[in-house]
Amino acid sequence: MLRASWLVARKDLAIEFRTRTAYFSALIFALLGLTIFYFAWDATAVAAIDLAPGVLWVIFTFSGLLGLQRSFGVEQADRAMDALLSAPVDREAIYLGKALANLLFVIGVQAITLPALVLFYNLPIADVILPLSAIALLAAIGLVAVGTLFSSMAVNTRMAELLLPMLSLPFFVPIVMAAAGSTAKLLAGRPVAEAWPWLRILVAFDIVFIVACTLAFPFTLEE
C-alpha cells in the first residue's frame, strides 16, 4: 500500500513539477502575505517578534489551502479520477499518496517562506531552528491530513473554491493555535519544555486525523 501511495504522490508531484503554476502562486501568495501583514500593524508599537508567529501560521494555512484546492482539482479534467479509481490500488493508498504530495507541496512553500520571514521580520532563530522545523512539519501534517480529505469532497460540490476553506478552517484552529503558541515560546527564548504541551496537541491531532481521514476517504468516492 505504501508503494502505491508513493506512485500516486509521484504522479501528482510530476504534474506539479512540470507546470509549477500552483507552487508559484502559493509561494508568491505567501510572500505577499508576509509583507502585507507587516504593514497591517504599527511596527513601532508592536515588535515584529510578537507578530511573527501569528503571521507565519496564518499565511501557511491560507497558502496551504491554495495547494489543497489543486489536489483533486487536477483529477476533474477528463475525469482522470475515474482512471485513478479503476487502477488496482486501495482507495486508502490514493488518499495517502495525495496527502503525501500535498505535504511535500506545503513543505516546499514553507522552505522559502520561513527564511523570508526571518529576513523580513529580523528574527533570532539560530538556536531554535530544529524545534521550529519540527513544529512546521507537525503542523503541515495535520493541515494536509484534513485538507486532502476535504479537497476530495469539495471538488464534487457546487462552489468548490468557497467550500474548501469553509470546511477546513475550523479544523485548522487547533493546529494554528498550537503551532503559533509553541513558535512564540521558542522565539521568546523560552526552553523547549514550555512548548511541550502545544507539541503534544499537534502530535495527537496528527495521529487522530490521519487515521480518521484515511478511514473516511473511501466514503467520499463514488460507489
Place this chain on the structure above:
Amino acid sequence: MTLPLTRREQLDAVTHRSAQPDWLLITGFVAVAAVYVRALAFTPPEATQGAAQRILYVHAPSAFVALYVAFALMAVSSLLYLGLKDEKLDRLAESSAEVGLAFTTVVLTTGPLWGKPIWGTWWTWDARLTATLFLWFIILGYLVLRDAIEERGMRARYSAVLALLAALLIPFIHLSVYLFRTMHPMPIVAKPSAPSMPPNMLITFIAAFCAFVLLYAGLVRARYRYATLRDLVADEEAR
C-alpha cells in the same frame, strides 16, 4: 403479513399526518413558556448577580441540548449511516443539525447578554465559548455542504464524514483553548459533590432542562417529517 407501502401510499400517509396538530411540539413550547414564567416570577434572584442570573435557565439547558443532545445525535446517526446506508439516519442527522444550530445560536446570544454585566465583556476566548463558536461554524458549514450537493447518496455520505470529523475536532479545540486560562463558571449542578444551588432554583433549573429537551424533540420530529416528505415528493417527481 403486511405488504411494504408503495411510495404513493407513504406519501399519502405522511401528508395525512402533517395535517394533524403536532402535540409533541406544542407541549415543548408550552413547557418552555411555563419555565419562563417560573424562572421570572416564582424563582428568587441570585444574591450577587441579581436578575442577570436568570438567563441561566435558558442558557445552560440550550447548551446542554445543543452539545450533548443535538450534536451527539448528529454524530451518532452519521456514524450509523456510514455503516447501514439507511436514508432515515441521514434525515435524522440533518434534522438534528438544523435544530442544533438554533439552540447553539441561543447559547451564543444569551451568553454575551449575561457576560456583559457579570464579566464586563460581551465575549472572551474561553475554552467553552470558543468550542461552542466553532461548533456553530461547523454546523453552518455542514448545512451549506448539504445544500451544495445535488445527488442524495453523495450528500448523505459527505455530510456524515464531516459530522464525524467535527465530533473529533471539538475536543481538540476545547483542549487547545484550555491551555490558556479559562474563565467560564464551573459546573454547579452536574459535579461530584452535591449541587450548590438552593432547592427553589434547582427545581426551576431542572424543569428548564426537561422543557428544552422536550422542545428539541418536538422540533427534530417536525423537521424529520418535513425531510421525509421532501424526499418522497422528490422521488415522485423523479419517476
